[in-house]
Amino acid sequence: MPTRTRLLVSFVAIALLVLTVFGIMAYRIANESALLREAMAMQATVDEIAGQMTSALQVLPPALDTLRGLRLPYLQHARLFLVHTADGKSVPLGGLERDQFPDKGKLLAQLANTAQPASGQLLYRNLQYTWASVFIPGTDLRLTVVHPSIDVEFATLRSLGMRMLITAGIVIWIAVWGALIITALLTKHLNKQNARLVHQALHDDLTDLPNRNLLYDRIEQALHRCHREGQSLALFIMDLDRFKEVNDTLGHHFGDHVLQQVGKRISATLRETDTVARLGGDEFAVLIPDAHMQDAQSCAEKLLATLDVAIPINGMSLSVKTSIGIALYPQHGGDAESLLQHADVAMYQAKRSGSGFNIYAQDQDPHSLRRLTLIGELREAIAAGQLELHYQPKVNLKQQRTHDVEALVRWQHPTLGLILPEEFVPLAEQNGLIAGLTDWVLHTAVKQCCDWRARGICLRVAVNLSAHSLHDLNLPDYIAAILKAADLPASQITIELTESAMMSDLARAMDIFERLAAMGIRLSIDDFGTGLSSLSYLKRLPVNELKIDKSFVIDMAEDENNAVIVRSIIDLAHNIGREVVAEGVQDRDALQLVEMLGADTAQGYYISRPRSAADLETWLHDSEWGLRVQGPRGDTLHLV
């Protein structure tokens, strides 16, 4: 039952109860006074009769006719109409007397001691009687009359009834209005309180932004709209980088202030139709309805720019960096749960790479079904011969010839098709499979190199090692054993290790590199320029070449900064006596530029994509950068 009705019903019930109690009280009072009045009236009448009797009794007996001629009220219905002496002896009235009241004796005995006229009420066998007893003037006789009470109750009720009805009407009317007014006031108060509680349940206390529950709700609503109107949406998860340090060093009070400022800035940067929520800690979420990839990207850039501005606190200014993960509907999920989860994965990726924002990609997702499937199948893939090596030429720019190739692993998955190393090598690293993979790559590359040599194709093969390979201190001995078994000179193999892998454990890298170098193996630092190595270490490392990371080379023709970086790396490498490989040469301009800047070797799609061994042989035969030797009469011979 609604509160309003309940209140109304209880008000009316209380009113009726009060009315009933008062009604009963009023009835009793009215009843008593009516009985009293009746007794008094009877006494007066009996007194009057007695007065009239005086003269009649003077002639008694036998002048009863006179008495009969008197108008004697009460005579007709009286139960007792007696003239009697003080001790209760009745005087015959010639048939006028009535003596039908069985309780007469008790009454007369009671009257024996009363020298006064008296009257009252008697209850006999549940019937109410009114009696009156008076002295007949001039005699010592009494006239006592007992008469059934007239229906006092009925009369009382009748007289009270109307009044009660009117009072009840007024009381109920007042009760109803009272209830209505009070319910209206209560409802208003409750509504206010409800609204406050609902707000509290759906908003974050600190920033007053929507919380996770409300965000879920908004996502669900937005998804409904998307289904109906074919729209898309973007969901951001944002996390402040190193916020814990702010809390730990400056205290929670400052931390809270920073979070409030960040919340305000995010809200101010976006439209009113977007939802900004705080998920807890230093994590925020943004829901942008009707947004495509481009919109999401520009929003993320705007947010990063806004949040990049230092926050002033107590005379200090604190700069907080943010990482944003983006998931889009419908590409990255069809429900709130998966969109949030994927935006979270993208956010961690952005944090790891320091890229500011990152759009979800399934292959980065450690929880994606595809990833889990691949992890499960990778071990068997190696044994089942599903891995293959492709080879990408590294062209010597001075000679315009290819003397080196880089072995790049691929997974020919029976159902998923070709899978690239950037997807499964990290999986192998994280799941203890990298040693087996490296082992397979080393054996296959060495075997291929031997095979080519046997057919007169003299190519040095570069093999990539993972950071995890550094954990194995037996690696140099192991490689030596493989080379020995294949009877391949160590100089035919190059080992590539990324700069960041090297910097992750420099001492170990130095140790392993020194032992590999001592064996005569060529060493290369891959993806150079991204791993923050210092010049002093570089000089001490026995590496032969630095491979400039392709991100600098790919657009160096357009991006002057990258061109400057490439030039600096080339100069630096040459100054410390190292060769330089420019990888990621995708077009003629890039090739000309790296040549002009003095790179020793170029590698990239413009020259050739990675190819299977057989394809590479064809390429070596056909390409202007292919492998040729001078024939006995000075003519150019194709080796393949």
Ligand code: C2E
């Ligand atoms: P990486 O060693 O730096 O290899 C170069 C990557 O750049 C290769 O990608 C190659 O296909 C790509 N690339 C070459 N030229 C161009 C170009 O002009 N433009 C662009 N956009 N890309 C170019 P891939 O084969 O996908 O390999 C990616 C990475 O996977 C490698 O980077 C390497 O770090 C790792 N990797 C590959 N094979 C192995 C392996 O056998 N063992 C280990 N541990 N890692 C491997």
Ligand code: MG
């Ligand atoms: Mg490499």
Ligand code: MG
């Ligand atoms: Mg590289």
